[in-house]
Amino acid sequence: MHLISHAFTLLTAFCLAVTAAAAPDIVADASTVFLLRADAAKGALVDVTGRFQPEVSGGEVVADPVWGACLKLSAGDKNGITLKDDGKINFERGMTLDAWVCFDELLPLKGASLALKVGSFSWDLQKGKLNTAWLVFPSEEIFTTAPPQFKYFPVGGDTINGLMNVPLKKWTHLTMSYDESLGVVTTLMDGLVDRRRFRYRGAQRLQCDGKSQLSLFSGMKNCRIAAIKLTTGTPDVLPPTMEAYLNALPYRGQVMLTLDHIDPRLPLPIEVAIVWEQASGSSATLQTLTLDSHARRDLMFDAPTWLNSLHTYTVSAAAGGRQCFSRSLRLGNVKPAGRATIHADLTLSREGKKFYPLMMYHAMPQDYARMRELGINLVLNDFNLYRAHRTDPAGYVRELVQCLDAAQQHGLGMIVSANAAFGKLHTLAAAKDHPAALLWYGDDEPWGDLGRLHESYNTIKLLDPHLPVLVVQNNYSRLQDTAPAADILATDPYPVPNVSLRAVADATQSAIRAVAGRKPVWTVLPQYGGKVPTREELRCMVWIAIASRANGLGFFTWDERIRDASTGALKGWFTPEHPEQIEDLRIVLQELRPLEPMLLAPPAAQQPTLQPANPALHVLIKEADGKRWLIVANDSRRTEETTLEFGATPDADAQPLSAGSATLSLRNGKAPLKLPPLGVAVFELKTR
Template identity: 25%
Template sequence: MPSIAAAALLHAMPPQDCAPNLLHNPGFEQGLQGWRGAGAGPDSVAHGGAASLRYHNPDDARYRTFSQTIAAQPGQTIAFGAWLKGRGLQGPPQDRGASVYIQSFDAQGRFLEGRYPAGIVGDSDWRPISARYRVPQRAARVTLGLYLRRGTTGTAWFDDVYACALPPQATLYPANGRTLIETPQPQWVTVSSVLLDRQRKVIDQTKRRRYIADRQWLTYTPPLLPPGEYRLRQQVTEAATGRRRSSEIALDIGQPTPAVTIDGQGFTRRHGERLFPLGIYSTRDGDDDLARIAAAGFNSVLNYRYGLGKDADGFFRRSRRHGLQVIYAIKDLYAGSRFAPATRGSYAALAATQINRLKNQPNLLAWYINDELGLEFLPQIAARHQQVQRLDRHHPTFQVLNKTAALDDYYNSTDILATDPYPVGSEPHLRRTLHDTLQTVRAARGVKGAWMVIQIMDHAAYDSRRQARAPTEDEVRAQAWLALIGGARGLLFYSYNDLFYQQQRGRFERAAFAAQWRGIARVARQIRSFSPYLLTGDGVTLQLDGPAAARIFVRGDSALLLAANPEARTVTLSLTLPDGWHHQTERTLAMSLPPFGAIHLPLQR
């Protein structure tokens, strides 16, 4: 089951079981040797051995970390942790305490991703803090650190720190009665399957031993059963090591096709017809705003602040009036999450109330169950996914991640995966959009939905210290083209409401907004016009020399060529079309693409 698998994923690893430990001087027996940072020192109060690291911070404006680089490789899973003891640790309610972290950087020294498990607060005896981290493919440097979070004061002791690379193991990825088994090397595995009814009674069970060289799809064939909703619980066990992974999915037998589903190529189907979700995030939901969104070419809207005490039915009615599908957010209903509403009951009960109340809305497209929550929330996310499957089999779950390295870990807890690179203003190029799309599509394995979030917001909306830098129309278009070239089956623009952020600062210019929106609308309408080609599932990504990317989308005897330049400089696009295809009689194309340039060309056989 995802919840069990996730719990195992997050289980603490004792330092003595971590071999080899990638850290130098993990117990501070040699003082601070091997560690970077100032303001802390060794102490005789220890969890193990004779020493620890002690850091006292009386100033909430002071922020220091103590770290070292570890020899981790891209793709590795790192188990890391430490023992912590605290006295008088106080700070901001949402982000305080002492903890351990791990983070990675690319070859240019730019931050990629990190993992920051919750730590200790107040007065605490020795406690273990642990987590796991998948190293991104683009990582060139990985560091582990100890710290008091920003704004935290008090005293903390750190000891028996560890970081070790976990050996890869066999994994299973189920989908509608078929299960993909992937192994890190050729080996024998045992795959067990248990079919449960709605009362969790065992109806059928099988066990099969297979030799798998790399990856193999297995099909589970249930016995003759009455129509109904069942659960398929599966486990893959390595013969050589005994290590195992588990999953659990809904399995419908003889049931009507869900109103909205993800088909065998990862496309969204609504009432049996393929739909390319072209949506936008917005907390503004008045008729004027929804009319503007619909007129721009969008077919879906995601309001991520709807919830308790709000007129959700009215939001659905207004959206429906403008022809918009709704991706409804229940992403905050998790204990310990930053935006979790106060409740005397359980978050599962709150979620059930909303699901049961809204599941019959005719323009409900999907349930938004996770917005960038880390692996520490995975057991709750997996449970929410299963809850939606039980209560509303007609609509898929959808979640957005900002860490592509962990995508595989979320596979069993969602129907649709997406990532949100937000490169504009953070990087001098748009390469991350294509990279993250390819990683998302790979993780979806052709059976989950793979969507992408396109940045239209200015990072200054979230950090007043940053200079205003909204994405240009060319940058928005290039992001979208790169996502489509990478294989995205849906796009969501983030976010409409952030286009108005200067209103709160008294610097909003209506004319500037109108110009920006016209550019966004031009991009959205172009994408919508591509739908007949995007929805066929027939196409090929072209192999090019240089940074530009291109893909052909085929529809019968015609095709659409998309090409995009992710660089802030002019590049030359040179390509030869596959046999039988041409553009205006030409099969070989050569042209210059300006900075962040994106083109679309019709092709014929």
């Protein structure tokens, strides 16, 4: 028995030794800001670089078989580690924060933070995931008229919810990084990518307030910390690579392949091969090219001649003689010939007649006459139908057909929900041949893995090649991922009541960049519940979207009521109960309706510049059939002014087309402009 006990002791010691040997060798280098380790001899957490004196609350240094020593946080509520910055931290070119930690119990849901530096970043572990709570980047000062309004723009902190569950009762390496050159946020667990997001605003410097302290593991309980390391500079968390996006352009018989987010660490030139594989499996090299820069490339190809089939495009790239990227992207190849058509100028037509889309959410047949009278020409009511027929697909379809019949009777078009991921394909057979069905609503604010959305798009197109697919995305950093799943990409900025109306332009222009200007972009605006704009705000948002080149508008929403489970009563926002909002919508749309020829006109090739530059002013020139129009909108809550410079342009008289338009005179290529708060002006420019 003694020999067995001795052998067991030796085996245990051997296993511990092997385990201890597996601990990584973490060292500081020239880019290390700090490296915190538990010092058993001192019984304290120390910074190996000697720059910081960490302050620990609710923790003690204990022995650990893997690391030798670690910091253990107790079961108290005020645990954490604090480091005073005093100007020693900066995030030039980016940053990486690594933590080697073992959580012995479920992670706290509220009031705890993994890493927090006010004015810079916050990562937390809410719901047991590694989440990017917010990041701070350069902003613009905003004039406000009420305390709740934000004094800066943009508002929102690049929130990215984690994917994987943080392991319990095992040592885990958590990594949080931001790469300035690519504008990409990456989180990893034990070297595996958890989330990777390219910011829609691209490469910007992560901000750093030298007076703000850094808090680590604040409020965390019963966890052990082996090391925490902050590194500045370009992160080295993943091998350098790139991204590829495949967009079908069926209404012009083309395909667009975008190569983007090409890591500057890749040596030039970069060799790229694009292989096209048909549904049968036969393949051919479509194109090879050499990239001599890291800039985005949008490549255009003719669509395959084999229609109503699934094609695969494989993109491979090599730099320095080694493959750095390979991805296969699928395309449902169709040739639409239906009643709804997207034209090369990104306008939409119904039975050959172009119209500027004005969409209303959640309106039912009893409201269709009013929709038509207001100027609405498209309705979407999947929310209402699902509310009434949640578990009855047959009932949903029956009422859907009734809605389509009523829409046709009132001269409206309908947008019908269709989504393969949700199993909502039963609507296609019922609606695809109905003359009132004009679009499929592919998804609303999708998140998570958007590969399923691309598969849904291909499925819908193969089942019905003709009607366009519309998808709405509110996470602007996912617009480029969403675009391949849509023929029309929409975004829904809801800035009122507290955010600058500049958010409308920001969202619209971000969507246009995502599709490289080759697909229509619509902007959805709020008018419901806590997001009710004033008439001036609603009008200003509409014209900011148009000045930002939106090809259509949506309004959310007519009916947002939810049925009370206990009483069966419908409760929530219902626009007919707010006649003042109906009147606001009437007045705003009344101004648009006679200007539809201008709304359908393409932007002019030459646009004016603003001297001095003023981000609050949104300006667009449109041209068609020998006519020129000027649209200007002021997102500021104070008077703004500038001078529009047109270059070598003949003198022109500006004829006001909108209510309360400012006066404007174009002389010698210049036009001084002054707009009141939230002001809008629309002119026809007539050469003298």
